[in-house]
Amino acid sequence: xxxxxxxxxxxxxxxxxxxxxxxxxxxxxxxxxxxxxxxxxxxxxxxxxxxxxxxxxxxxxxxxxxxxxxxxxxxxxxxxxxxxxxxxxxxxxxxxxxxxxxxxxxxxxxxxxxxxxxxxxxxxxxxxxxxxxxxxxxxxxxxxxxxxxxxxxxxxxxxxxxxxxxxxxxxxxxxxxxxxxxxxxxxxxxxxxxxxxxxxxxxxxxxxxxxxxxxxxxxxxxxxxxxxxxxxxxxxxxxxxxxxxxxxxxxxxxxxxxxxxxxxxxxxxxxxxxxxxxxxxxxxxxxxxxxxxxxxxxxxxxxxxxxxxxxxxx
Amino acid sequence: xxxxxxxxxxxxxxxxxxxxxxxxxxxxxxxxxxxxxxxxxxxxxxxxxxxxxxxxxxxxxxxxxxxxxxxxxxxxxxxxxxxxxxxxxxxxxxxxxxxxxxxxxxxxxxxxxxxxxxxxxxxxxxxxxxxx
Numbered sequence: 535x536x537x538x539x540x541x542x543x544x545x546x547x548x549x550x551x552x553x554x555x556x557x558x559x560x561x562x563x564x565x566x567x568x569x570x571x572x573x574x575x576x577x578x579x580x581x582x583x584x585x586x587x588x589x590x591x592x593x594x595x596x597x598x599x600x601x602x603x604x605x606x607x608x609x610x611x612x613x614x615x616x617x618x619x620x621x622x623x624x625x626x627x628x629x630x631x632x633x634x635x636x637x638x639x640x641x642x643x644x645x646x647x648x649x650x651x652x653x654x655x656x657x658x659x660x661x662x663x664x665x666x667x668x669x670x671x672x673x674x675x676x677x678x679x680x681x682x683x684x685x686x687x688x689x690x691x692x693x694x695x696x697x698x699x700x701x702x703x704x705x706x707x708x709x710x711x712x713x714x715x716x717x718x719x720x721x722x723x724x725x726x727x728x729x730x731x732x733x734x735x736x737x738x739x740x741x742x743x744x745x746x747x748x749x750x751x752x753x754x755x756x757x758x759x760x761x762x763x764x765x766x767x768x769x770x771x772x773x774x775x776x777x778x779x780x781x782x783x784x785x786x787x788x789x790x791x792x793x794x795x796x797x798x799x800x801x802x803x804x805x806x807x808x809x810x811x812x813x814x815x816x817x818x819x820x821x822x823x824x825x826x827x828x829x830x831x832x833x834x835x836x837x838x839x840x841x842x843x844x845x846x847x848x
Numbered sequence: 849x850x851x852x853x854x855x856x857x858x859x860x861x862x863x864x865x866x867x868x869x870x871x872x873x874x875x876x877x878x879x880x881x882x883x884x885x886x887x888x889x890x891x892x893x894x895x896x897x898x899x900x901x902x903x904x905x906x907x908x909x910x911x912x913x914x915x916x917x918x919x920x921x922x923x924x925x926x927x928x929x930x931x932x933x934x935x936x937x938x939x940x941x942x943x944x945x946x947x948x949x950x951x952x953x954x955x956x957x958x959x960x961x962x963x964x965x966x967x968x969x970x971x972x973x974x975x976x977x978x979x980x
Contacts, residue, residue: 717854724861731868738875745879745886752893765896772899775959779903783954786963790947799943799972804963 542639546687547623548658548673554631561692562623562699563642565664566671569618570595571645573669576613581606584613592617603700605643616643621702635701644671646693650685657684781847785809788830792843797823800840810844905957908932908980915952919945925973934958934978940971953978 542559545551549567554560574591578584588604592615596602605616618641627633644664648671650656655665663676663684676684685691703714753760759768782804789811793799796816803810815823817839824841827834832843912934916927919938923945926937938949946965953960953976961977 713853713857717857721857721861724858724865728861728864728868731865731872735868735872735875738872738879742875742879742882745882749886749889752890756893756897759893759896765892768900769892769896772896772903775903776899779959782960782963786950786954790950793943798967799965800967802963802965804960809963 541689541692542637544689544692546644546656546658546664547626548662549626550659550662551626551630554633558637559639560627560633560637561640561642561696562638563644563647563687563691563693564618564623565644565658565673567673568623568626569616569643571617571643571670572615573609573612574615575611578613581608581613584615588615588617591615601702605697607646607695614645616645619702620700623699624702635699635703638699638701640696641699642693642696646695647671647691650691654683654685655679655681656687656691658687778847782809785845785847788826788832788845789843792823792826794819804847807847808844809847810842812840812842815839815841902957903959903980905980908956908958909934911956912936912953912958912978915949915956918952919949932980934976936974936976936978938974941974942971946972946974949974956980 542561543555543557544561544563545554546565547562547568548565570592572592572595576584576587576591578587584606585604588606589602592602592604596617601619601621602617603620605618607614607616620635623638623641624635627635627638644651647656647664648666648669651664651666651671655663657663657676658673661675662673663679664671664673665679665681666672667674759765786802786809789799789802789809792811792813796819798814800812800814802812813823820839820841824834827841827843830845832845835842835844909929909931912929916924916929916936919941923938923940925939926935928935938946941949956978958978958980961979962975963977964975966973
């Protein structure tokens with residue numbers, strides 16, 4: 535048992551319908567006044583294939599008006615092709631019973647009641663009844679029928695196979711109809727989002743140009759440094775000089791610190807990769823002198839009070 | 849082909865969005881790359897320029913001559929200052945004078961090619977070859 539009944543109130547829709555019981559949702563059993571049907575044998579296996587052929591099969595029966603919706607159902611070895619106009623149904627329901635299109639749920643066709651109609655006609659009102667003529671459901675005056683018994687139309691007669699009602703606003707939306715508002719809104723939103731990304735992209739593009747302009751400005755200031763090869767060459771040359779000359783100055787400064795009244799500088803000589811100095815060191819100062827020299831990673835050669843220190847220049 | 853106008857409209861919007869996202873992402877990557885390159889290049893150019901400015905200094909002759917003016921003529925054993933080279937020789941320098949000359953020279957952006965200091969008694973002699 536289903537806890538939620540998805541079925542609406544079933545209405546037999548015919549031209550003489552006056553009023554219906556109020557409900558949230560309605561399912562319609564269309565009388566033949568609201569649809570056209572044709573039985574055709576076709577060498578197709580599936581319903582979707584048959585549905586594609588529906589417009590051409592029903593072409594002769596339909597007026598040239600636009601807005602038909604097609605339904606195809608298997609009937610023994612043949613296909614039943616139904617065509618109905620949602621707009622016609624909507625305007626009729628609105629006129630007779632003030633039922634809007636959004637309250638319509640499923641629809642059924644009177645021809646789906648064939649098993650019932652084969653036994654008894656279904657009474658529509660006191661003048662008309664639904665019966666089978668040439669195998670198709672038809673509304674006829676009761677007077678024309680010899681039967682004295684009529685089946686009453688109730689919810690129990692609901693056919694098994696339901697078709698979802700397609701409101702006229704949606705008919706053609708799967709074809710080449712008009713643009714729907716929601717599609718326009720969605721497209722505009724997507725486009726606006728796209729524009730935002732494009733604006734962001736332009737921002738980056740502008741920033742790239744500003745970077746290029748900065749470099750260009752530097753190149754204008756130092757035209758000889760435009761080439762990376764030249765830059766590397768100059769950098770290589772001067773970095774080497776810088777490193778060596780800084781090392782020389784550091785060592786000269788260090789030798790100057792080693793020199794005092796008790797540690798007299800005898801000589802100092804700068805060679806290609808070394809700088810050395812010779813000192814006469816007082817015996818009391820020996821320890822301090824050696825400590826400074828060794829912490830500065832100088833090579834120390836001692837001969838009595840004469841100490842030679844040597845440092846590498848890299 | 850029976851394609852809905854709605855689908856076409858949505859597809860156009862979606863294509864525009866995808867295209868613009870792609871454009872934005874590409875531009876962002878280019879910007880990050882360009883920024884990195886610009887930083888590296890600016891740093892390199894400024895480093896090279898400052899190194900060149902420092903070690904290819906102009907007006908060194910004048911500065912060395914100014915230093916030489918502070919030394920008495922009697923203590924100048926041989927002085928030669930040319931376009932980008934100076935050969936300096938001093939004798940009988942006191943330790944203070946030696947320190948002063950050496951400190952002032954070391955403060956100049958010149959390259960010491962050779963340096964020789966020798967003590968005799970209380971005084972020092974100094975020979976120096978500098979280039980710039």
